[in-house]
Amino acid sequence: MSLRRRVERKRLRAAIAGKMGTYSRQELVKATHPEIQKMFHPYSHKGPKEGYPLYQICHDVSKLPKETVANFVSVPELMRKLKQDQVIRGLLKRNPELETSFERSVWQAISERGVKSSKLFWQRAPKEYIDAIVKAAAGNPNPMNERIGEVAKKLFGGGIEHRTILDIGTFAGGTITSAVEKLSLPQRRLLTIVLVDVNSGVVRRHAVPALVKLGVPKQNIKVLPTSFYNAAVAFKKMPKPLHEKGERAFKKFFSQLTGKVDLITAGASTINFANDLSPLLKSVRILLKRGGVFADWEWGSAEARKRKVNTEELKRIKIWEINQKAVTEFDAYVSFLDFWLGFFNYPANVKKKLFEDIEHSREFDFMGWCERNVKWMEQERINAGKPILADPAGFRNRAYRTGDAMLKAARIHGFDVQKPSYPLANPGKKDTGNVNWLVVARKP
Numbered sequence: 010m011s012l013r014r015r016v017e018r019k020r021l022r023a024a025i026a027g028k029m030g031t032y033s034r035q036e037l038v039k040a041t042h043p044e045i046q047k048m049f050h051p052y053s054h055k056g057p058k059e060g061y062p063l064y065q066i067c068h069d070v071s072k073l074p075k076e077t078v079a080n081f082v083s084v085p086e087l088m089r090k091l092k093q094d095q096v097i098r099g100l101l102k103r104n105p106e107l108e109t110s111f112e113r114s115v116w117q118a119i120s121e122r123g124v125k126s127s128k129l130f131w132q133r134a135p136k137e138y139i140d141a142i143v144k145a146a147a148g149n150p151n152p153m154n155e156r157i158g159e160v161a162k163k164l165f166g167g168g169i170e171h172r173t174i175l176d177i178g179t180f181a182g183g184t185i186t187s188a189v190e191k192l193s194l195p196q197r198r199l200l201t202i203v204l205v206d207v208n209s210g211v212v213r214r215h216a217v218p219a220l221v222k223l224g225v226p227k228q229n230i231k232v233l234p235t236s237f238y239n240a241a242v243a244f245k246k247m248p249k250p251l252h253e254k255g256e257r258a259f260k261k262f263f264s265q266l267t268g269k270v271d272l273i274t275a276g277a278s279t280i281n282f283a284n285d286l287s288p289l290l291k292s293v294r295i296l297l298k299r300g301g302v303f304a305d306w307e308w309g310s311a312e313a314r315k316r317k318v319n320t321e322e323l324k325r326i327k328i329w330e331i332n333q334k335a336v337t338e339f340d341a342y343v344s345f346l347d348f349w350l351g352f353f354n355y356p357a358n359v360k361k362k363l364f365e366d367i368e369h370s371r372e373f374d375f376m377g378w379c380e381r382n383v384k385w386m387e388q389e390r391i392n393a394g395k396p397i398l399a400d401p402a403g404f405r406n407r408a409y410r411t412g413d414a415m416l417k418a419a420r421i422h423g424f425d426v427q428k429p430s431y432p433l434a435n436p437g438k439k440d441t442g443n444v445n446w447l448v449v450a451r452k453p
Contacts, residue, residue, distance in 0.1 A: 018110050026121070028097070074409060246291040301451070423453070
């Protein structure tokens with residue numbers, strides 16, 4: 010490819026990124042062209058409090074799995090709007106052969122929107138919101154984190170030797186401390202632990218002291234204040250996001266860990282980068298030793314696949330079985346919605362109407378239901394004396410990948426992995442155990 014062609018292609022990528030909000034470090038609602046921002050987050054201009062709850066429900070849909078984004082956003086319409094830009098139109102007119110690069114750059118910008126929206130939120134999340142999460146977890150063991158601990162215990166056995174654990178999206182440290190707690194004190198003293206999170210302040214205030222208290226030498230704990238996707242950048246499995254220009258990518262540190270990590274843990278964290286699992290899994294595989302394990306628990310329901318779901322179809326799809334009782338996708342779907350309404354402080358009568366309407370619908374659109382009922386929902390929440398959460402991360406932060414989606418992706422990338430488990434499942438009940446899956450993937 011000629012130098013001129015390469016320059017024009019870079020200009021095209023930058024122009025698309027500029028319109029889609031991924032070129033600068035400004036938050037997406039300010040950096041994105043208004044017409045395009047409305048396509049990905051229709052209520053973001055109202056802000057979390059004025060637009061509550063629709064702001065949270067329609068949290069930036071560019072974070073959805075890339076194979077389902079088109080079920081929520083018209084990609085042809087997006088491309089048409091982009092081609093109205095004078096610079097983009099001129100570049101394509103002078104270089105018709107860049108049409109393929111145009112489409113690729115649009116999808117790249119969609120992915121980078123997902124990375125950026127998550128990163129900026131967790132970097133700038135209000136202290137009261139962070140404190141609320143930390144307080145809720147303090148002294149209240151998370152059963153899914155404990156399952157990660159069981160994986161660590163089984164993997165390390167009774168051997169007393171140096172081991173390295175890398176934790177993705179550490180935050181206050183619930184997952185990594187649960188993993189370490191299951192190990193013996195002699196094993197803990199020989200651990201090297203790498204904590205990766207964009208909000209390093211929370212990690213240093215909460216996770217590091219907790220690990221030290223468990224017996225891990227402080228000098229053996231490394232905090233990386235970055236997104237785990239910088240590992241993919243370091244390994245050249247994805248381009249560096251344009252909004253990160255000038256920032257440290259921790260390339261040297263990740264490169265030094267190549268093939269040296271025994272266990273990579275993640276708890277409710279990889280969903281923050283749900284648009285494309287490929288860079289995540291490629292990086293995990295590079296970092297792990299042969300025989301090393303990636304243990305990940307997450308949330309997932311049908312809400313992330315398309316806006317309107319067929320309820321009868323969901324009832325027929327079995328995702329797990331416990332005590333000879335099937336856990337269906339419908340169980341996961343209604344369990345997630347029940348959790349969401351409770352998390353955002355809606356009283357029992359709002360939940361009752363929602364689930365009655367679902368039961369009487371062959372097809373159901375939760376976002377549409379909220380749009381139709383928002384005034385009534387809000388009045389009922391206010392009447393019940395419930396507060397608005399402090400700038401919550403949003404509904405779309407919580408239901409992206411199903412366990413089967415992670416299973417298929419892990420196998421494609423060469424991992425040995427069994428069927429995802431739902432260790433806390435409660436068939437026929439509205440219980441978050443029907444949404445929480447665990448995947449354990451081993452590098453052969």
